[in-house]
Every structure is written in C-alpha cells, then in structure tokens.
Amino acid sequence: MARNELGVLNALDAAKTQWYHFTAIVIAGMGFFTDAYDLFSISLLTKLLGRIYYSVEGHPKPGTLPPGVAAGVTATAFVGTLAGQLFFGWLGDKLGRKKVYGMTLMLMVICSIASGLSFGKSAAGVMTTLCFFRFWLGFGIGGDYPLSATIMSEYANKKTRGAFIAAVFAMQGFGILTGGIIALIISAWFDHSYKTPPYSVAGKASTAPEADYIWRIILMFGAVPALLTYYWRMKMPETARYTALVARNAKQAASDMSKVLQVEIEAEEERVDKIGIAPSNSFGLFSKEFARRHGLQLLGTSVCWFLLDIAYYSNNLFQKDIFSAIGWIPKAETMNAIHEVYRVARSQTIIALCGTIPGYWFTVAFIDRLGRFTIQLMGFFFMTVFMFALAIPYNHWLSNNAGFLIMYSLTFFFANFGPNATTFVVPAEIFPARLRSTCHGISAASGKLGAIVGALGFLYAAQNKDPKKTDIGYPPGIGVRNSLFLLASINCVGIFFTFLVPESKGKSLEELTGEIEEGDDNDMQHASSTQTVPV
Template sequence: MPLEVLNALDAAKTQWYHFTAIVIAGMGFFTDAYDLFCISLVTKLLGRIYYHVDGATKPGTLPPNVAAAVNGVAFCGTLSGQLFFGWLGDKMGRKRVYGLTLVLMVVCSIASGLSFGHEPKGVIATLCFFRFWLGFGVGGDYPLSATIMSEYANKKTRGAFIAAVFAMQGFGILAGGIVAIIVSAAFKAKYPAPAYEVNALASTVPQADYIWRIIVMFGALPAGLTYYWRMKMPETARYTALVAMNAKRAAADMSKVLQVEIVAEQEKVEQLAQDRGYQFGLFSKEFLRRHGLHLLGTTSTWFLLDIAFYSQNLFQKDIFSAIGWIPPAKTMNAIEEVFKIARAQTLIALCSTVPGYWFTVALIDYMGRFAIQLMGFFFMTVFMFALAFPYDHWTKKDNRIGFVIMYSLTFFFANFGPNATTFIVPAEIFPARLRSTCHGISAASGKAGAIVGAFGFLYAAQNKDKTKTDAGYPPGIGVKNSLIMLGVINFLGMIFTLLVPEGKGKSLEEISGENDEEQEQQRGPPNNTTTATLHV
C-alpha cells in the first residue's frame, strides 16, 4: 500500500501552495527562456559593433564560426547542467540543489553583460565563457523544476501544473522581445543615427554597445527575485520518504503544506530500506526491462523536437530577412535593426508561442500527454512542408503575410504539443530515486538537438547558389531545403512518440511501477515461476 503522505498529495484539492510552487518554479523557466533566446536579438548588433571593417560598403557581420559559438555555447552548458544537476537532485535532494542553479544564473547573466576585452575576439570569448556557465545553471533548472512540481502536484491536475511551470518559458521569450524593443527605442530616440547606406561610419553609434549588454543582464533580475522563496520551499515528500527514507520528516513537511494531520509511517519506509536490493539502478537490466523503451521515447522525441524548435527560434531573423519581412541591413542603422528584429519576434511570441503553451495547460489533463504530443508533431510536419514546397510562392511580396501566419502556426503547435509534453512526461514515468536523473538525461538529449539546430541550421540555411554568401558563410542547402529537413524531423518525432506512455489521471507510483515494487518486496524475490510486472 502507498504511504499516507503520498495519498494525501495525490488526492489534495488545488490549493494556494500549488500556485506558489508554479510561480517559484516558473520564474526559473521565465529566466531560462529569456537568457537562452535574448542572444538571437543582438547577434547582428554584435557583428556591426565588433566586426565592422572601415570603408566597407555593407554592415559588419559575425563570422560563421563566431555566430555559431555565440548562439550555441549556452546550449552546450545547458546540456552539461541537465546531466549534472539531474543526477545531483537524486543524490542530495531537489531543494538543496535548487538554489545553486539560480545563483549561477544570476551571476553569469550579469557577467555576460560585463564581457570585456581589448579587441573583438576578447569580448566575444568572454561572452561565450560566461554564457556557457549561464547555460550550466539553466540546465539544472529543467530536471529540478519539473521533478519538484510533479512531486508536489495532485494526480488530477498534475499535467496542468507542470505545463504551467513550463509555460513561463513563453513569457520569458516574450519578455526578451519587449525588453529589446524598449531599450533599442530609448537609445534610438537619444542617439539617432543615419541608415548604413547613407553614412557607413555613423550608422553604429558608440552607445549601441550598451544595448546588448543591458538586454543580456536583465535576465538576472527575475532569477534574483525568486531566490528567497525557493529556499523557503520544503523538500518534496516523495524524495524525503522514498529516497531519503525519512517518513517522519515527509509527514511533518506535508502536514504544514496541506494543513492536515498526516501519520508518519516509518515502519513501511524501513521495510523499503531493508529491501533496497530490489530498487534497481539506472544501469541495471531491471531498469532496461521496465523503463528502457520509455527512456528511448523521451530522449528521442525531445532530441528531434529541439532541432526544429531551436532552429526556428534562433534564426527567425534570418528567415524573416530572406522573405523580406525585415528590411535589408544596409537600409537600417544598428539600433533600428535591433528594434525591428525584436518587434518581429515579439509579434510571433505574442500571437502563437504564448497561446500554444496555455492551450496545453488548459487541455493536457483532458486530452492526455500522448494525444497532444502526437497532434503537435503532426501539424508541425504539415506546416513545415506547406512552407517549404511552395517556398518561392511565399517569398513574393504579396504573400509574405501568409508565410508569417503559417510560420506562426508551427510555433503554436510546437507549444500546444511536444515542446510542453516532452518536458512533462519524464517527470512522471520514472521512479522517485531516478526521476531527476532520467529527466536530466531526456532534457540533455533535447539540448543536443538544440545544438544541432543552432550550429547546423546556421550553415544549412545559407544560399546554396553562391560560392560564398554576402555574410561570408560557405554555401548551404538554402532555406527551402532546410525547412523540408525540419518537416522530416518532425515526422520522425511522431513515430518515436509511440514509445511514450500515458500518465493522465494516475499517481506517480502507478505510472513508474513503484507500487508494483512494493508488492514484489512483500512477496519476496522473484523465482523461476514468478515474473515481475512488465511495463510497456
């Protein structure tokens, strides 16, 4: 029989502490999204400031290897942080590690904006160094926030609560665009500059260097504001009881949170502790038998999703420039370019990205995780192909609005689909002692996909018909073929979704099979005539 404290959590009505947990964990994701995506708003400005060639007739641009590093280095740090902090969350506890990730994010956000150097290479190298460690802290937030919210939530609305935490990512993306608009508009009003084609030397005013630094450093503010409240949260009862084996502490913590009296069942916990030999490890055959396909499903779908999702997010500006929705760089000064890129990305976030997240919050506990993920991948595939095959049609001036609408729908169904569910499912289907680790592995697989998107799409989307593009990039396969590739990737995501189990309406112990483990322990070790329950 499950512990009373876990039954109390599963059956608890929606209370104030649920919303408090959503805000505390969600502000981490707000900061995560802001920090990861704000860099795409200022990469062209960095090229103008640090790679301008005197006497050149075109604005300066970041070399391809530098642009890839600036955009992708944070993802390398995020991948490392997800693996490390995911493992640490199962070893030391969710709460003890939770504050450390936030401190790292605050310090490295500020340090990124204070990047220094005597020459452009020094500034960019310092920026990349601090963005790696910023990503390391961001990475830790993924498994810890998801695990904490799943272990606090009741089973009836657990999906909506975890999705609400992740939905704060949409507000973080939106905030990045809004901050960039405000900062660039303020500098544009105070330090007006002519268009590049009018006066090349004066088109980038010295004060423009402050713009990207302010935008990058702003990410420290929301993270810093939530540190105190994170430290006030008690450890989750599932970690305290099932991993730390302290039923008395778990009952006391949850009695305060739920405001009910809960009996500490230390005898049951001690029985579990004596039978720890049956509590298999991550690299055991038993884990492979029970959860091997589940882990393959969560890692593969997150990997495939993030190739498409981060390619779209980081290189919106390049796609919008390709179809002419953002004017050519030579017709704008540096500050105006930041303003127009931010305005375009904010419009996409406001009209498609943010609504997609909240559609998931509203419907996930009715439709289920599996249905939403399959549907999202399906429509992402459809809209990608709808953009790619008639690509020449969309680039005509009269059809650009149609392109933007179709492109927005791919974001909507990414967020009302696999971008949310790939975050939710790993926090539900694995045992408590391995939950944070397995979520970290799944999330790290996603960030490997983001790295492929950040580095690969940068080169692939270049004009394939030139020996060398205007920006100095080697020839790629072109935007059209890149969109076809992303459509194929989304289709593969549909196939691998079939490996992902449904957790709607079940307790975490039912989904992960931990109730079955307790029953097996009561019966004794399996013999030649007894077979452990197989989870498919």
C-alpha cells in the first residue's frame, strides 16, 4: 500500500505543534465548553424549579418536580443531542465540516437565550416551553460532537493528535465548572437570607420572586461563550482531508493548508484522481465492505460510549440527590430556595475541581504516551472498583462524608482519565474521511442514548414506591446503594467491549482507515520521493 501520497497530508501529519493547533483547540473547544455548560447546568436548577412552580398545597410532594416533568426537563436536551449528532454528523460528510459548523453554534446561542425566556400561564406551560427550547438546544449541541472531533483530528499531526482531540473535549470540564461558578455567583447575589429562620418548602419566603430570575439568567449565560466563538469558527478553512479526499479539490486543500502551516505545498491534482475512488475503497456505510472493515470497530465505539454515558450522566446529573442522601446538602425545609441552589452549585463545583477537570487533563497529557486502549481499559476498571467501593460499605460512608467525597471524586477522575475522553477521540480517527463525521455521530448518539437511559433510569430508581414511607432516606426506590452496584456492573461490561476498539496512537488517519491504497504504487512512490514538503 502506498501511504501519504498527498503532500498536504504529509505536511499535516509531520507538522510541528504550532499556534494554529492551539487556536483550533480553543475554537472547537469553546463549543464543548458551551455544550457542557448547557447540558449540566440544568442539574443545578431542578430543585429550584420544583420549589418555584410546584410548591402548592395538594401536590403529592410540594416543592419538587413531578417525575414526568423532571424527566422531560432533564432528558429533552439529550434527545435533541442524539438527533443532532446523527443529523449533523451525516451532513458534515455531505456538505463539509465548515459549512455545517456555524449552524450548530447559532442554534445553541438562540436556544440558550430562548430557554431562559421560557413562558407560560401555568407551571405546565413554562415547563413545556422550557423542554421545547432545550430539545433544539440539544440538537445544536449534538452537531458539535462529530464536527469538532473530526475537524480537530483532520487538522492535527499524527504524533500529538490524541492530545489535541482530548484537549477539545477537556473544555467540557471547564464548562461544568463554569456552570457551578455562575450559579454560585447568581444565587449568592440574590440570597439575602442566610441568617433567617428555616422556611417551609411550601412557604412563600422559600419561593421569593427573585428565585425565578436565577434559573433564567444561568441558562441564558450559555449563549455568551458560543457567541464569542462564532466569528473565529467561521474564519477556519475547511479541513484539507475533506477537501482533498472527499471534495477532491487538491488545489484548494494545498492553498488552505499553505496558509495555515505557512509553507508551500504542491497541489498534486493529478494524484487525487488516482486515490480513494476504486470500488474497494468507495464503499458506503451500509455495505458489506464497511461491515467487514469497520463493523466491529463501530460496534465497539458505540457500545463503549453507550455504557460509559449511563454511568457518567447518572452520576453528574444526580449529584445533588446523592449529596442529599449522605447529608452533605441539608434538607430543603431548612433553607430557602435560593440558598439551596448555592449549596447544590458549591457541591458540583468542588467535584469538578477535585475529579472532573484533573481527569480530562491527565488524558491530554498521557493519551499519546499510553495509548487510547490502555487509558480506556484503565478508566472502566477503576470506575468499577470505586463504585463497588462506595456501594459495598455504603452505610459506613453515610457517617464519613469526606471519605465519600474523595471516593466519589475518583469515579469522575477515572471516567475522564478514561473512557469519557477516549470514546470521543477514537471515532474521529479510525473511520474513512467520507464517513468519519457520520460514524462519530453514530457513536456519540449511542452515548446520548446511554445518557437518556441513565438519567431516566436513575430518576425512576429514586421514586418512592410506597407513598406512606417518606422517611426511609433519599432517594428511596432502589436507593443510591443499589444504583451504585448497577453502575459498577455496567462499567465492568465496558471493559470487555473495549477490546473491539483498535489502538490508533502514532498512526496517520490514512494508515488507520486504509483509504489511500489505490493506483500504481510504483508511480505513486516515485512521485512522492521527488516531492519536498518543507515542514
């Protein structure tokens, strides 16, 4: 097989780390910053929404969202994300990465603002409007997954490609952290009652008019980073790999990358005509040839992401419930609604600082040394270990909040220094350029299906099956302990499916996919040997 026939691909693979790599990380990464902020900020606000709109007499559990409403508020963004990952992933391969990239960002900006302006004459009306806008917010967020990953993989050199893609995804940690910080600032600003007596959940003081501003401001703030990034995202050129291998315009690819790399690259238009178009290398997604070459790989990336997100999103979205169960967050009736937001946000911020963010950046530091396979296997293993360590002596942790917090933080650390990062990186590397965005979108959508299962499953598990028993600890239902056992088992299954995913460390994208293998190898190699790419 002749490899790296095109000088522009050679240039990208061999390029030294330079300024354009870092700008691409920031531009693509700010999309993920916004994604995480928008998806996870709702977990800070569900308690507040319950106390604002459902603190009425006659309600089964005054001050809490009904299960169906809680499911809708939490899951609609995930359903939208899943749909967006599939649609924009496919569109990114059909129209090009750049043409679609701006659409997703503007959709996120508009729907972030619209979510904060949700309206209605009743509680049901407000929640319905909020769910509608969060679906379309998720739809825009979904497009960012395959496009950002694919763009970064196609821009990067092969030596540090994993670190660059992981760095884009690591911006998710800063989005989660910023969501907590913004909620802390806004709630502290409005909360003027720290030293006042406790309020009943259904009491008017617990749902002061200012409380309605808080959730709206927090949700609308998600538009700010996306809006700031839009101009720079539109300035990025189309990736050379798409332009050369899919659009088949070597002249434009060479021109774009010459400006980016600041070197002269020969267009080689005649060489493009010889590669990537023979029957054995032009198979479709639903062909037998794709199934033979990449079927098990797609199964591995999809199932691993599905299993990971069941555990990861269950943990992230319901931190507040777990902290309530161990007594780290006081009972709702002991504080007003605004201060409750402050306490929930403080807990999430601490977890983000202690476990989430360090895990992401450990992956960035080590992914091109240890490899994707090792980090993913290690992450699933230690997530299993620490969740079992929390579940088995669960009663011990009820009286040892500091110990629980450390162990719980470690599950996030090894999720992010593990499969939460690698499941994002690998699908952007191992599939052909003409199907790369689509296959990443399918893998990511499988993950969001897992997030939906995790979110709704945990919500169901938290429901009290016997309404007469209200003092059996929170959450009742199957309880936190059994939930942790279940999540640990899911992580254990992830270990086995990791063996379907190939190692992509240190190889060019074309080596991994076998795309460039057609034409007269002797002619190609001779032409390649006569060309100098000054990188």
